[in-house]
Amino acid sequence: MKRFGESAAGFLRLTKAIDATPTAGRMMMQMVGAFAEFERAMLKERTKAGLDAAREEGRISGRPKLSDQQQSEIRKMITMGDETASDAAWLSKLQPATVSRLMARTSSRRVSRAQ
Numbered sequence: 561m562k563r564f565g566e567s568a569a570g571f572l573r574l575t576k577a578i579d580a581t582p583t584a585g586r587m588m589m590q591m592v593g594a595f596a597e598f599e600r601a602m603l604k605e606r607t608k609a610g611l612d613a614a615r616e617e618g619r620i621s622g623r624p625k626l627s628d629q630q631q632s633e634i635r636k637m638i639t640m641g642d643e644t645a646s647d648a649a650w651l652s653k654l655q656p657a658t659v660s661r662l663m664a665r666t667s668s669r670r671v672s673r674a675q
Contacts, residue, residue, distance in 0.1 A: 626662070634659060635666055
């Protein structure tokens with residue numbers, strides 16, 4: 561808004577009848593901006609408090625961590641042809657993308673070992 565004023569341009573919102581050109585309009589826009597900043601800070605604090613409370617209760621978020629045994633079982637299911645990647649993901653309660661990443665890492669390791 562400050563740059564608009566310095567360049568002799570104004571701001572007029574047509575749908576809500578807000579005119580930021582006069583002094584009172586600029587003050588109103590500053591107050592709206594301050595409230596928006598305050599609300600964003602409050603949202604950030606509440607989110608952090610919720611995540612901290614979940615961690616204290618033992619609930620963790622993020623991608624599931626697979627043990628080496630789980631990884632090898634999934635690889636074996638897919639490479640032996642017993643299951644498709646999407647079926648292996650469903651059986652393991654994982655997202656298909658997680659299984660795809662696992663299989664991609666497996667194939668890239670094989671290529672690097674062969675060289």
